[in-house]
Amino acid sequence: DADVTQTPRNRITKTGKRIMLECSQTKGHDRMYWYRQDPGLGLRLIYYSFDVKDINKGEISDGYSVSRQAQAKFSLSLESAIPNQTALYFCATSDFANTEAFFGQGTRLTVV
Amino acid sequence: AQSVAQPEDQVNVAEGNPLTVKCTYSVSGNPYLFWYVQYPNRGLQFLLKYITGDNLVKGSYGFEAEFNKSQTSFHLKKPSALVSDSALYFCAVRDRNSGNTPLVFGKGTRLSVIA
Secondary structure, eight states, rough: OOSEEEOOEEEEEEETTOOOEEEESSSSOOOEEEEEEEEEEEEEEEEEEEETTEEEOOTTTTTTEEEEEEEEEEEEESSSSSSOOOEEEEEEEEESSOOEEEOOOOOEEOOO | OOOEOOSSSSEEEEEEOOOEEEEEEOOOEEEEEEEEEEOTTEEEEEEEEEOOOOEEEEEGGGOEEEETTTTEEEEEEEOOOOGGGGEEEEEEEEESSSSOOOOOEEEEEEEEOOO
C-alpha cells in the first residue's frame, strides 16, 4: 500500500459543484500539505497543517478549504468549483523541517 | 520570503552525455534544499537533499547535486544520462531559520534524454 493515498485519482465535475479530495497517510507524520500543479507553474501551495489543530493558508488558498480530521487525514474541498481550478492536485506529508516530503499519486481534477 | 528559480523549462541531452539541471534559490537564512523527479502520471519522488555538511550530495539513480552558497545554487547533475531519466525535475527550498515553513518549489525543468 502507498504511504500517501489520494482519492479519487481522477474526477470530472461541473462548475458550481462542491467537491472533496481526500488524503490519508501511513507515515505517522504530523505535517501535511496540499499542492496544485499546473503546466509551466510548478507546484503551488494551497494549504498546510503542522498538526491536527494547526491549519495555514498557502499562496493560492482562495476558493479552497481544508479539514484535518486526524493526524493521518487531510481533505481539500472546493466549495463551488470553477474551470480554472482544473489541475493536478497533490497531497504530501513530512516529518521535520530538514526531512523530505512524501507525495501521493495525485488527483487529476477537471471542472467543466 | 523563500523562492526557487529553475531557469530552463527544457533541457535536452544525448544519452551517455553528462546532464545538468539548474536551480538557484533565495532565503533569508540558510537553506534546506531538495530535488524531486516526476515521471508521467506519477507523483513526485524524492531524489536527494542538502541539509548541512559536504556540499556535494549524492542521491538516487546516480544523481548528485552541488550546493554553492556564494552563488545560491543547487544544480542537479549526472555523469551519464539515460533515456529513462527523461522526466520533470523540481527543485525545492525551505528556510532553515524561519521556523515552521513548508517547501517552496520551482516551476520545474523537463529533461529529455535522446537515444
